[in-house]
Amino acid sequence: MNKPLKQHLIDPEICIRCYTCEMTCPLEAITHDDNNVVVDAEKCNFCMDCIPVCPTGSIDEWRIVTTPYSLDEQFGWEDLPEQKDLGDSGGEVEALDDTIEALLAEAHKGAGGRSRAPASAAKPTVNLYNLGKPATARVQGTYRLTSEESGAEVRHIILDFGNQSLPVLEGQSIGITPPGVDAKGKPHLPRLYSVSSPRDGERPHYNNLSLTVKREDGGVCSTYLCDLKMGDEVKVTGPFGATFLMPDDPSARLLMICTGTGSAPFRAFTMRRQRVAAGASGDMVMFFGARTPDSLPYFGPLNKVPERLLKKHLVFSRIPGVAKEYVQDRMMVEQEVIAEMLADPATHIYICGLKGMEQGVEQSFKNIAESTGMPWEATRDVMRDEGRYHVETY
Ligand SMILES: Cc1cc2nc3c(=O)[nH]c(=O)nc-3n(C[C@H](O)[C@H](O)[C@H](O)COP(=O)(O)OP(=O)(O)OC[C@H]3O[C@@H](n4cnc5c(N)ncnc54)[C@H](O)[C@@H]3O)c2cc1C
Structure with missing residues (x-):
């Protein structure tokens, strides 16, 4: 063959x-x-x-x-x-595609079935660059978002693509393949990272984008990314992802639930609305969980986003002397707001972050939906089939 x-x-x-x-x-x-x-x-x-x-x-x-x-x-x-x-x-290109597909399928598993893109989302470009022909980006900026004391290092990394075209939509990811080989002497597999800037660039009309990367202890790619210096070259594949996309319809209501670097796509969603539809009739509500304020990426800038654009629920589980609170707990506190949004066909739900968050969030949705007489699984499946229920966890 x-x-x-x-x-x-x-x-x-x-x-x-x-x-x-x-x-x-x-x-x-x-x-x-x-x-x-x-x-x-x-x-x-x-x-x-x-x-x-x-x-x-x-x-x-x-x-x-x-x-x-x-x-x-x-x-x-x-x-x-x-x-x-x-x-x-056994082709190399095919193997890469399989790897990416498997990563995305696994990441979207929590949606309870095959995810769909929102009806009004723009058509995404996918697979423009692959391992055989990657794009080359240069690091334009890298800074730490979380404090030294918090223990977690999350960095905001800006990549500039010069004159190469890499069109991304809010909610898409790119692939980074760390240089070098694994323990078996094989080239490392690519890792996916959500783009945290909107489609027109980290800086409007610049050909750049940003990532929000958490350094994992012993993690090959996150260590590589977090150690990059200004001006370093990075090989990029993608873009990837055709369903976890933002609706273009300004009347769409967005309910976003995240932990840690799961906030990356929601930064992109929020900046997109700020730039092109600040007066949109569709509201945006965010539940964002972290251990402490200084380990919550973008804590400062997020607090400056006006509440009329983005209603924020920042939830902390490790503040000394304060009872632990997780996103699913705050969802229960805000159950009236969520029940009203669940009943509105303009609402889109997005869940992003660590796999461990899914179960608790799902349970809160179930409790809230069923307290108002809505069967949760059926409601979720309809929303998913209409491109209004999206999960991306890793
Ligand atoms: C759709 C999607 C979007 C994503 N978006 C983001 C994002 O926006 N930001 C982000 O930070 N991540 C994101 N991820 C996760 C990212 O792709 C990587 O999985 C993550 O950065 C870890 O990769 P790594 O190469 O650093 O770790 P790997 O080397 O793959 O290791 C995986 C885990 O094993 C542990 N480990 C490995 N070697 C050792 C060792 N010797 N000793 C102890 N422990 C070890 C590491 O701590 C790590 O937790 C996303 C994933 C998906 C699927």
Whole structure:
């Protein structure tokens, strides 16, 4: 069998036949007939010049193939073929995709079924860069968000992508592959990190993004990231994730529950609303758990976000002399607010953080829903199928 390769394709159902991509491609790899605009796999070198100029996003399509689709095949399509099952081909690209898929599937397991993107979310770009062809970013900034005394080191790391295009939506992740090899002499597998800045950049209209990384004792990738210095180069894959996305609809109400670095996507959501829809009718409510205020990432900046934009419940479990409180406890205290939001079809629920938080949060939702006569599992399943219930835990 041929070595699997990733083939760049254009979605004929979405393409508006403006031919901007064809005019932009420096290799003349894109061509068209009366029916479709198509990519020649023999000429395409993944330079990505065509990606940002496409007005529709129809250009962000990829399939792993052992024999590339020919131009004639593509001219005949009315829609894109599904990804074929390639069986045991052992390709590097395929292996990476499997790793990422497995990480995401595991991270979204708590949703109780297959997650869906919110109906009004923008179409995400995924898998633009892979191990064979990663993007190269430079560290533009790195600073510690948590105090030395707190014991936990969480860093805000800003990566600049120069002139490479890496379009991300709020809620997506990128892959970082630490350099070097593991104990068996094999290259390290990539790790996923949620993007904590909005789609237009950490700084508006700069080609940069931020991550919120916790240093794990003995952790290969988090140690690598937390030790990076200004100007260091980092290899990046992705973007990844097509469901844990923010609705673009400004009337959508967001109920966000997180611990630790699970706050990363919610920083992006909040900044997005602040930048483009500060007067949105949809409210945002956050339950954020940490041990102490100085171990809660973004404690200072979060407190400056006006309550009318983001209603914050910062919950602490290790304040000396104060009873332990976890996010699920505060949810019970605020059960009237949550019950009202659960009953509103405009509400979207997002849960992000450590796996251990899921059970308690789920139980509080169950208690609250059932106290108002709503069967929790059925309510959750409807919300999930409507793209309004999202879990990302790791
Ligand atoms: C969708 C998704 C989004 C994510 N987003 C974020 C994010 O925004 N921020 C973030 O910080 N993380 C995030 N993660 C987690 C991240 O991908 C990594 O799993 C995490 O950083 C740990 O990776 P590591 O390479 O440092 O640890 P690994 O080397 O993979 O080790 C895993 C664990 O084993 C322990 N360990 C390893 N070796 C030793 C040893 N010799 N002795 C003792 N203990 C050891 C480490 O402490 C660590 O807890 C996300 C994960 C997913 C799936």
